[in-house]
Amino acid sequence: MKTIxxxxxxxxxxxxxxxxxxxQGYHVIATARNPEKDNLANLNKNIKMYQMDVSDLNSINQAVNKISKENKKIDILLNNAGYGLLAPFELTSEQDIKAIFNTNVFGLMEVTRFFLPIFKKQQAGTIVSVSSIGGLVTMPLNSIYHATKYAVEGFTEGLSYELADFNIKVKLIEPGGVKTNFFNAATVKEDQSNFPEYNPIITKVRETFSVGMTEQESTYSTPLEVAQAIFAAANDNNPNKIHYVVGKGAQETYQAKKQLNDEEFIALINNRFGISKK
Structure with a gap:
């Protein structure tokens, strides 16, 4: 039985x-900041829950030590913890920026760092990180979120060269829109009353994302579809295949990014969100 x-x-x-x-018969080590919130072990006997806050170095250390003592082999690490931030940069506080980087980037890096000695000792392992189509292309109101995901992309691709000699593979999952509470949870909490000039773009962007979520033939993926893509990537033995763009909308947007020049692609995004540049 493999372990993830x-x-x-x-x-x-x-x-x-x-x-x-x-x-699929895997032994699943499911970690969360607050595992008592939803103990998945109650839903499947192959799942065991552990407490781990990826933004807390001590929490990571304690969790990995416990996991390594209780499991003879770890086959896959899935760096999934992360969240979005949907707001104009000017409305985003320094605290919010540091918090999202601590989870999406630095937390991911530190968890990876703790598992590398395990994989190196085994001379085998796969590191899968959930990035986003937002690590390959940009959308309005996502400047800080994009910054975190572009960082994950560069870090992971660069890491692939360093780990090749140890038979450790790395994979990037790049979903587009997913039918979760992502966009509601991503909205920044700061008071917008001091920046009313941003209200038009905020309204347009939220409406565009909402339509994408609810339209009859939605291009958004379900969490299960992303899970299936993660399973396929984790079991793909091609060490040179790193990027896995998930979902119809994400694939169409990424193809447009590759086929159009910069000016054409930016015009496409402006048009999609109803933004006119003066």
Missing amino acids: VITGSTSGIGKATALYFAK
Whole structure:
């Protein structure tokens, strides 16, 4: 029985992936900041929950020590913990920026750092990180979120060269829109009353994302579809295949990015969100 460790496993993609791998016969080590919130072990006997806050170095250290003592081999690490931030940069506080980088980037890096000695000792392992189509292309109101995901993309691709000699593969999952509570949870909490000039673009962007979520033939993926893509990537033995763009909308947007020049692509995004540049 193969073993996978998953961060951020109590909701959305993480929860769907934990349950999907467990149904395929994997031993699933599901970690979460607050595992008592949704104990997945109650849903499948192949799942065991551990507490891990990826933004807390001591929490990571304690969790990995416990996991390594209780499991002879770890086959896959899934860096899934992360969240979005949908707001104009000017409305985003320094605290919010540091918090999202601590989870989406630095937390992912530190969890990876702790598992590398395990994989090197085994001379085998796969590190899968959930990035986003937002790590390959940009959308309005996502400047800070994009910054975190572009960082994950560069870090992971660069890491692939360093780990090749140890038979450690790295994979990037790049979903587009996913039918979760992502966009509601991503909205920044700061008071917008001091920046009314941003209200038109905020309204347009939220409406565009909402339509994408609810339209009859939605291009958004379900968490299960992303989980299935993660399973396929984790079991893909091609060490040179790193990027896995998931979902019809994400694939169409990424193809447009590759086929159009910069000016044409930016015009396409402006048009999609109803933004006119003066």
